[in-house]
Amino acid sequence: xxxxxxxxxxxxxxxxxxxxxxxxxxxxxxxxxxxxxxxxxxxxxxxxxxxxxxxxxxxxxxxxxxxxxxxxxxxxxxxxxxxxxxxxxxxxxxxxxxxxxxxxxxxxxxxxxxxxxxxxxxxxxxxxxxxxxxxxxxxxxxxxxxxxxxxxxxxxxxxxxxxxxxxxxxxxxxxxxxxxxxxxxxx
Amino acid sequence: xxxxxxxxxxxxxxxxxxxxxxxxxxxxxxxxxxxxxxxxxxxxxxxxxxxxxxxxxxxxxxxxxxxxxxxxxxxxxxxxxxxxxxxxxxxxxxxxxxxxxxxxxxxxxxxxxxxxxxxxxxxxxxxxxxxxxxxxxxxxxxxxxxxxxxxxxxxxxxxxxxxxxxxxxxxxxxxxx
Numbered sequence: 001x002x003x004x005x006x007x008x009x010x011x012x013x014x015x016x017x018x019x020x021x022x023x024x025x026x027x028x029x030x031x032x033x034x035x036x037x038x039x040x041x042x043x044x045x046x047x048x049x050x051x052x053x054x055x056x057x058x059x060x061x062x063x064x065x066x067x068x069x070x071x072x073x074x075x076x077x078x079x080x081x082x083x084x085x086x087x088x089x090x091x092x093x094x095x096x097x098x099x100x101x102x103x104x105x106x107x108x109x110x111x112x113x114x115x116x117x118x119x120x121x122x123x124x125x126x127x128x129x130x131x132x133x134x135x136x137x138x139x140x141x142x143x144x145x146x147x148x149x150x151x152x153x154x155x156x157x158x159x160x161x162x163x164x165x166x167x168x169x170x171x172x173x174x175x176x177x178x179x180x181x182x183x184x185x186x187x
Numbered sequence: 188x189x190x191x192x193x194x195x196x197x198x199x200x201x202x203x204x205x206x207x208x209x210x211x212x213x214x215x216x217x218x219x220x221x222x223x224x225x226x227x228x229x230x231x232x233x234x235x236x237x238x239x240x241x242x243x244x245x246x247x248x249x250x251x252x253x254x255x256x257x258x259x260x261x262x263x264x265x266x267x268x269x270x271x272x273x274x275x276x277x278x279x280x281x282x283x284x285x286x287x288x289x290x291x292x293x294x295x296x297x298x299x300x301x302x303x304x305x306x307x308x309x310x311x312x313x314x315x316x317x318x319x320x321x322x323x324x325x326x327x328x329x330x331x332x333x334x335x336x337x338x339x340x341x342x343x344x345x346x347x348x349x350x351x352x353x354x355x356x357x358x359x360x361x362x363x364x
Contacts, residue, residue, distance in 0.1 A: 060259060061292070127290040127315025131257065131326055138324060141221065144343045146325050 032186070034161075036178045040084035041165060043178050047186040048075040048149075056132075062125050069115065073107065074154045074185035079147040082140035086173060089166040090138045092150070097183075099157040107151045109136060139169075158182045214359040216340055217352045225337040228253070228330070229320040233287065233310040236296055241285070241310055244336070250360050251283040251332040255318050256309075258291055258299040263327045266345035271304040273348040273357075281361050289326060290315035331360065 034045040050071040057067050082088045097104040109130060116126045134148035161180045167173030216222050231243035231253070243251065254270065256263040274284050286309040288296050293311070300307055312318050321330065329342035346353060 056259070123314035123316065124290040124292075127318065128257065128259070131260075131289065131315075131318075135325065141343055143219070144324075146344070148325070 034180045034183050036180050038083075038176070040082070040086075040167075041088055041176055041178070042079075042081040042083060043163070043180070044079040045161065045180060045183060046077045046079075047184065048077055049186050050075075057129075060125070060128050062129075063121070065119055066116070066121055066125065066129075069119070070151075072154060074152040076150050076152070076183075076185075077147065078134050078150055079145065080140060081145045082142060084167070085142050086167055087142075087169050088140040088176065089171055090135065090140060091164075091166075092134055092136050095150075095161060095163040097152060097159050097161055099155065099159045101157065104152050104155060104159060107153065109133060112151075152185070154185050154187075156185075158184050213339060213363065214356055217356050219343045219346050220331075220353075220356070221341045221343060223339060223341055225333070225339050228332045228336050228338050229317070231285065231287070231310070231317055233312060233317060235308050235310050236293055236300075237308065239308075243285070243332075246283045246285075246332075247336055248334050249281055249283045250334060250357070251285055252277075252357070253285045253287070253321070253330045253332055255287050255289055255312075255321065255323055255326060255328040257289045257326050258295050260326045262345035264299075264303055266327055266348070267300075267303040267307070269347050269349045271307055273354065274307065276349070276354060277357055277361070280358065282357060285310060287312050287317065289318040331357070333360075 032046060036043045053073075053075050054067050054071050057070060062070075080090060092106070092108070095106065097106060112129065112133075113126070116129070132149050134150050135146065138146060140146065158181075161178070161183060163178045165176040165178065167176060213222070228243060228251075231241065234240055243253075252273075256267065258264075270284070270286070278284055286307060288309045289312050291311075292313075296309055296311065300309060321328070324341070324343065327345050329346065330338050331340040332338050348354070
């Protein structure tokens with residue numbers, strides 16, 4: 001009687017722990033938004049599935065080779081909101097994406113310009129593509145929201161974003177350091 | 188007893204100050220409109236969807252509302268009906284409204300405007316190169332250019348242009364000499 005009671009408790013515990021592990025792992029695999037938020041700044045990251053990316057650019061008339069190239073990447077849509085009363089400076093070149101194995105190099109505008117040039121992509125499509133990217137640098141004004149995509153080489157590994165934002169018009173204000181952990185590309 | 192000389196000097200100084208302020212100062216911009224250090228507007232020589240040519244240089248003497256947009260941009264879709272309403276109210280008062288589509292084709296522009304702003308004609312920046320020269324912060328992007336061709340203001344993102352505050356602000360610009 002007592003043994004059976006212990007067994008039931010043990011079994012229940014195992015089931016509960018297993019469910020917790022499974023649920024955490026599902027959450028990690030299906031998380032579609034990552035966010036940093038403080039009184040002065042909000043940064044949101046939403047990894048995009050390749051089908052969404054393909055559908056968007058197909059709708060803009062992009063060629064198949066261009067879309068096939070983009071579908072291989074890790075697309076993350078970024079939203080930035082300056083909630084402070086001062087200027088906050090975005091400088092994408094100081095954003096660091098790191099895994100346990102090392103840093104991931106972001107594929108910036110210069111990278112894509114060279115890729116599209118080699119593929120002889122029409123200027124109109126290059127222009128539209130550029131406008132969907134996060135600005136490389138921007139002085140976010142008080143209350144301003146802006147966003148855009150950043151593109152990384154696809155990785156299965158979870159990674160961390162470390163980004164610094166200078167503040168005030170002359171960049172002399174308090175530095176805002178943003179760290180977002182366990183980000184995953186989606187497929 | 189009373190120092191008339193001093194009073195006269197103060198009066199003259201006040202009048203001159205007021206005259207200078209009246210000439211140089213522009214109205215305070217509403218929320219979301221950045222006052223810029225004025226600079227010459229980059230060139231715009233484009234055709235509209237009907238093939239009619241447009242040159243920004245030919246608008247000297249008028250305030251110009253220069254707006255960049257694309258059909259795929261969500262805030263542009265939201266903002267366009269407000270621009271159409273503003274168009275109806277402010278173009279008769281002398282505001283020149285210039286809408287520039289960034290890097291899309293005729294069919295896309297035609298379909299978009301048919302839904303969101305049927306009365307509006309847009310210029311076509313087919314390769315997106317004119318848009319690049321204006322260096323917008325993002326799309327949509329709006330600039331206000333004065334009668335001399337200088338850019339004075341830039342809007343942050345989409346704005347409710349048909350709202351009284353924005354209409355009155357632009358009206359006050361139109362009344363400036």
